[in-house]
Amino acid sequence: MATTTATTAAAGPGDAGGRRLVDTVLRARELSIVAALVVLVGVTTAVNSSFLSSQGVKDIFLNASILALLAVGQTMVVVTRNIDLSVGSVVGLVAFASGKFVLGHDRNIVLVLVLGMAIGAVCGLVNGVLVSFFKVPALVVTLGTLYVIQGLDYYWAHGQQINAADVPSSLLELGSGSVLGIPYLPLITIVVMVAVGYYLRSFPSGREFYAIGSNPDAARLAGIAIRKRILTAYVVSGVLAGLAGVLWLARFGTVVADAAHGWELKVVSAVVVGGVAIVGGLGSVYGAALGALLLTTIGSVLVVLKVNSFWQDAIAGLLLLLAISVDRLLSLRVTRALRRRNARHGA
Amino acid sequence: MSEPPPILALETVGKSFGAVQALRGVSLDLRGGEIHALAGENGAGKSTLVKILAGVHRPDEGTVLLDGRPREFRGPGDAQQAGVAVIYQEPTLFPDLSVAENIFMGRQPRASFGRIDRRALRAETARLFERLGVALDPDRPARGLSIADQQIVEIAKAISRDARVLIMDEPTAALSGNEVARLFTVSRTLQDQGCALLFISHRLEEIFEICQRVTTLRDGRLIATEDLDGLTPDDLVQRMVGRELDTLYPKQDTTLGDPVLEVSRLTREGVFTDVSFEVRAGEIVALAGLVGAGRSEVARAVFGIDRYDAGAVTVGGRRLSGGSPTAAMSAGIALVPEDRRQQGLVMDGSIERNIGLTTLRSLRRGPVVSHRAERDRAADWAIRLQLKYARLSDAVGVLSGGNQQKVVLAKWLSTEPVALIVDEPTRGIDVGTKAEVHRLLSQLAADGLAVLMISSDLPEVLGMADRVLVMHEGRLAAEIPRDEATEETVMAAATGRTREEAV
Amino acid sequence: MAPDASAKTAPALRTRLIRWDVIVTALLIVVFVGGSLGTPDFATSDNLSFALDDLSEIALIALPMTLLVVAAEVDLSVASVLGMSSALLGALWDAGWAIETIVPLLIVVGAVAGLVNGLLVTRLGLPSLAVTIGTMTLYRGLAYVLLGTKAVAEFPQNYADLATKTVPGTPIPYPFALFVVLALLTAAVLHATGAGRAIFAIGAQEEAAFFAGIRVKRIKLLLFVISGVVSAFAGVIYTLRYGSARADNGLGMELAVIAAVLLGGVDFDGGKGTLGGVVAGVLLIGLLRNLLMLRDVATEIQSIVTGLLLIVSVLTPRIVAAVREARRIPRGSLTASSSTQGS
Amino acid sequence: GGTTKNSTAKDGGNAATSGKKADPNAPIKQNLKLAFLPKQVNNPYETIVDNAGIAAAKGFYAQAKEVGPSDASASSQISYLNTLIQQRQDAILIAANDPNAVCGPLKQAMSRKIAVVAYDSDAAKECRDVFINQASSEEIGRSEIKVMSDLVGGKGKIAILSATANATNQNTWIEFMKDELKKPEYSGIQLVKVAYGDDDDQKSFQQTQGLLQAYPDLKGIIAPTTVGIAAAARYVSSSKYKGKVEVSGLGTPNQMRKFVKDGTVHKFELWDPGNLGYLAAYAAAALVSGQITGAQGETFKAGKLGSRTIGKDGEVILGPPTVFDKSNIDNYHF
């Protein structure tokens, strides 16, 4: 993916460059996900050609975009060796809040987006301050804010519902419309993903996120502004969750309080499947987004292949395990091959 | 005469951690164009002093002076900004990032819009490595680097800062002669450019080779700051320890018994090839070689940490199943690993628990681990190894580097092995205790223990070994008996100049 | 050098007082006393025995979960194993099998489920979070495959009684009594035996544990198997207690279990925690929920309270420490002593 | 050997018929404490039902409240049941998430003279006094098929999009739908799949998508759940399937108005959820006051809904559902 091309483009000439190219390709975690996707889509299309129809492709991308957006934010947090379990609750809260906001008014879309992201930013800020300033374990804190935000959301909503009929059509258009045949939702996700990915990879401050996750003590000694970065990661994750909440409203129109309920684990699995190390320091937003795409595709494929409803979960779980196992086996292989070759070339 | 003020100085600085007073009333001045040595026993407070200079710790009392003016460092970033570069005692690398990124974290060469210029990054790293004379791939991740290579990356990181003050906390502890020589060359260049350097080492000969002045600490107190000219190593030891030192290499002559540890044709593809040797009861065999020659890898394979592709390990005539440290331990092998932070110790665990971890079975009373037995054993070893600590229930992480190393030794010696493999056993240990460790090893050997000692400290190898095996690029290059082992013969084999003599 | 004599027990005592699990225990006492005084229906043996019974499965599963988290692993599939066990129990019972045959079989199924988790984690070196998110979906899916939309009921009264009745003469329901016994056993293993030392070492520094000859993989594998077995058995209790075997039994319980374990002061990064803290955490969550319900506090507020509790329990020790540092009382060795807790 | 299903005797019998005598003329007691325990508190449909019930209770001077879990699981309902027993409510009104799981505590409640009314989704017969059924389950199931058959012209493939796989009421309706399909007049209709959207909007949406891809020639989707029908209608309305696939089922007029107006949905059904809560409240009061015991044939007065009679198995039926379409939808607002 983008990671690969960037490195190879910069690689020097000659033998070293060639070797580096091979190394980089072999080391690119994103590759095995792409391969898995290709296999999955290939098999499904062979069975049911309508899967790759324009409607089919559009649906897959539409379905994956919100999850991918959340995965991008989550990656920033996970890379710093933290976790944000509250994203699902934030999406629910924002989807409902912005639904209430637009209810019966013809609000400007930009205003709705700003409001949603602002709510997300506040949630992210709370998480970030607790984790970075008070140095409390991220998992506990965000599990706590998961419950708190969810509670607030449910308490506020208590059985109310936002109906598509009450949502301004301009907002609904955002959820289902497209430019040049590309729906807005995936477009937004891709723009965000590329922007975050490019920042993390190519800017000195972006690399610091990886440094913090890789070795927090060393990061402190290196004079990295750890608190600031972790705070940033959480705020970005919150803002993206807020954005996702508005997009949720735009896409689904009908919203009850528990939108995205339980999505925290879905997002985490997308990130992990995408090759982001849960202990930090490793992985890219591209991988995470691909992981989201893979998970969503598995879900769609099973329905399209007419798999018995009762078997769907079981097979989805199996495929998920298969994906991470194969990926792991491949990377073990590659490491071993690299060790032998490197030794022969002299370290 | 108006001499310029020292670039960096400390004035009556004190620092305590809980009940431990690590430093009290210490003053120090680092002048431009000078290499200043800091000496002291393990736990004397050297690293604490370094961390104060680096802005990691804030002094409880006293001041830090920069160019003669008081200056408060609020974090390591402040010190860096002020031109202070530090090589910490323990490597501080980011394992997931490339070596080049590790070196230039926060100071990457920039292209347009503040982006990182990767080509320049790689080129500059390569230039640094060339200057230090090492062949490391700038693009490889730091994970998996040997301790020595990690140390080299740390050195590259520090010198690349073009700092006015360079502080080096035991940079040579894991290095062998070649790298040390390179480091000294670079240090002298910096000195000539007017930098101030602070150098810490437990190898006294290094201090005498490169430094002009020395400051000695004992128990957190300043003993003296003086010119090295006219000082003898014994004087220095006297200041550090407060007493005369016994001989550093108290090698006892022993009668050799039967072979205890036999390694034959051991091969791990791409790492080492066809390694065969035996260690007899009562014998100390040293495994020498340059950094990266594969010595530690052999030790790991013998102990069952790594699997090997071919060959066999026998202990007392019984063949060992590979890949199981548990099996190796019950056969009577012990391994003091080279990386004490990752492999040797549970840093958050207490001293007593760390020592007891290898002997849980023998500490049992019924199904329950006896806390009293555990504590007794730990206290016993603490005394034998002169461990400096506050409470046995303290985390080992708060001990000084050398004292941590002693805990690792205690942990393994308490298993009462028949074959002991020690990888850099005295890394970071002060001269006083080093002599003690040597005496202990020698004594254990005399009692019939087979010892395989991996060491990059050539005098230690020559002083302690009955026999020296030299590795070069993953193969055994020479076997040198004690009386023929000299600096020249060992180095010749280690650098591959005596291939034909290989066993 | 002799140990520094001035460094004695004073700081240790002070750090002990603000230890996380102590705070949780204190909160538990406050809730209990406050509840008894302010809410007449709370401290009745009827209500308490119900509240305890209601906690049984979470409490039971929290025990192996504690061991796993201390060893720096996690098992998110527990609730799904519970559901799978419940579904299988229903399916077999419906097919005319005897309870006495089914239960041992379920234990085996639980062990296999745990074994799969353990093998994927130890042999392939995959992160357990990822593996058990996968098996969570897989096992829940198998539960649906086994039982579909059916709900099997009408289990024999004598067994149902075992799951709901109290130990004669006490307000303690049998499942909770089982928990008490297992908790004592687990506490003994974790805090007094070599195996416990090994688990702590694995969680704190896996590589060092491996170098010390600890069979890291084997122990982890065993912990996953135990987790599977206990979850499967909790499935039996759950089914009998509610008298209903369904594929969706225990849905979402994994987060409740983890919340209880974390509330009990176990560090998710491994190597730290006490079983006593976890027991207090489990009881605190359960009793507080019961109390809030009795007081007609809306379910949404209960969720908020649970969340705040988690945050407060981790925040308090840090704030106390920060305040103390600000007062320039030497910090003692907070990190050190909280990591080396004995039994 | 061992304890098997066949070796244990089944304890049959309806608790309601155990000796009590009904006095149809007993006055409604005052200051009754009624508690509504819905499947899940933040389900908009349940909220309408319960709020109407609470309002009705005010009419006869009872204190009513709604408590309940935020997830639709049986186990959390049981925690609430036990609390309600401790609080000594006079009547518990429950929409059971699992007919059997809630049985134990409900029996306990009944043994402590707490009246138990099931509504919306039944509990096991012996564990409640009466069940207020929104409409006869049979009627709902059969009429769903009839409506769909009319919409697709009696021919073609159809699918069902249900709530969770374990939802009792949905499953009962689906059984009747399948039975209805056996009739010869529906021979042209083929039920190809029952999918489950778990009453989760997003999942229902995605399931609809999948169904339409898997069966490109699908003619209709029946969603007997308010969440499912809205999600299905929404997907169809914004996809190329609009106008080709019929969506019907059970939905609230407010949710469906947009899709009826834009032509995605032509007909769907629902009873008035408010009346369901209203009737349940009155039934509870009648039980507590001794007007009824839950036996077949007893009658009680239910305010504006007039007199109601308890049918077979202690069921009281609210009435036939309303069919909504373009012509009448604007008359309803819930």
Ligand SMILES: Nc1ncnc2c1ncn2[C@@H]1O[C@H](COP(=O)(O)OP(=O)(O)OP(=O)(O)O)[C@@H](O)[C@H]1O
């Ligand atoms: N973070 C800390 N917490 C508590 N005590 C500490 C901490 N850091 C250092 N100490 C204590 O301060 C004293 C001085 O330690 P320091 O690391 O400065 O010694 P050193 O001179 O560098 O020794 P070595 O030669 O072994 O590296 C020791 O007793 C050590 O245990």
Ligand SMILES: Nc1ncnc2c1ncn2[C@@H]1O[C@H](COP(=O)(O)OP(=O)(O)OP(=O)(O)O)[C@@H](O)[C@H]1O
């Ligand atoms: N885990 C690992 N992964 C990849 N490479 C490694 C790993 N461990 C060691 N190496 C490399 O293998 C080579 C041999 O290392 P080894 O540690 O055995 O050398 P050594 O002779 O013991 O030297 P040292 O004095 O550095 O310990 C080195 O180049 C090192 O970088």
Ligand SMILES: [Mg+2]
């Ligand atoms: Mg030191």
Ligand SMILES: [Mg+2]
């Ligand atoms: Mg080595």
